[in-house]
Amino acid sequence: MQNNLLIKYIKKKNPKGMDMLIDNYGGIIASVVRNHLGTLINYEEECINDVLLSIWESIDGYDRDKNTFKNWICAIAKYKSINYRKKYLAKYEQTEINNEIYYIDKNLVKLEINEDVEDILRCLNHKDKELFIKYYIEGYELEEIAKTNKTNVTNLYSRLSRGRKKIKKTLNYKEI
Numbered sequence: 001m002q003n004n005l006l007i008k009y010i011k012k013k014n015p016k017g018m019d020m021l022i023d024n025y026g027g028i029i030a031s032v033v034r035n036h037l038g039t040l041i042n043y044e045e046e047c048i049n050d051v052l053l054s055i056w057e058s059i060d061g062y063d064r065d066k067n068t069f070k071n072w073i074c075a076i077a078k079y080k081s082i083n084y085r086k087k088y089l090a091k092y093e094q095t096e097i098n099n100e101i102y103y104i105d106k107n108l109v110k111l112e113i114n115e116d117v118e119d120i121l122r123c124l125n126h127k128d129k130e131l132f133i134k135y136y137i138e139g140y141e142l143e144e145i146a147k148t149n150k151t152n153v154t155n156l157y158s159r160l161s162r163g164r165k166k167i168k169k170t171l172n173y174k175e176i
Helices: 002-011 015-037 041-057 069-089 106-123 126-137 142-149 153-175
Strands: 092-097 100-105
Touching: 002 015, 002 069, 015 041, 015 069, 041 069, 106 126, 106 153, 126 142, 126 153, 142 153
Parallel strands: none
Antiparallel strands: 092 100
């Protein structure tokens, strides 16, 4: 009986229906999401909100002759969670440390590396900074860089050597 009222409210887009849904089924939705997301706990709340929104938007698709309301919302929660898992695991790298599995955000690691590189190269002038990035990070050949900058390879080797000494001196100074 209570499910009928809940469904009726949601179909009429009455917010009271969502309150009832959360009160009656919030725990089971959270449980299904948590179970299927696994270690991606950072996305749990977002996924639950998407499940609730999906129920709100697709309530007309519920058919009481095919399934119970509880099973229907659990199926929505399950498939939303699986989609989240696929979506977000693609941007994570899995690594194992001391027999425990960790997921590392590739974009975050890339951002941190870029910040570290910028900090290290801060002591160089703009042209030398570009040279270091092209040669050491982007992997360009010195011949190619020399051609682009209209200089010779020997000059670039000298600039790289001076730059490395400058970086070493700066890093040693920071440690003291």
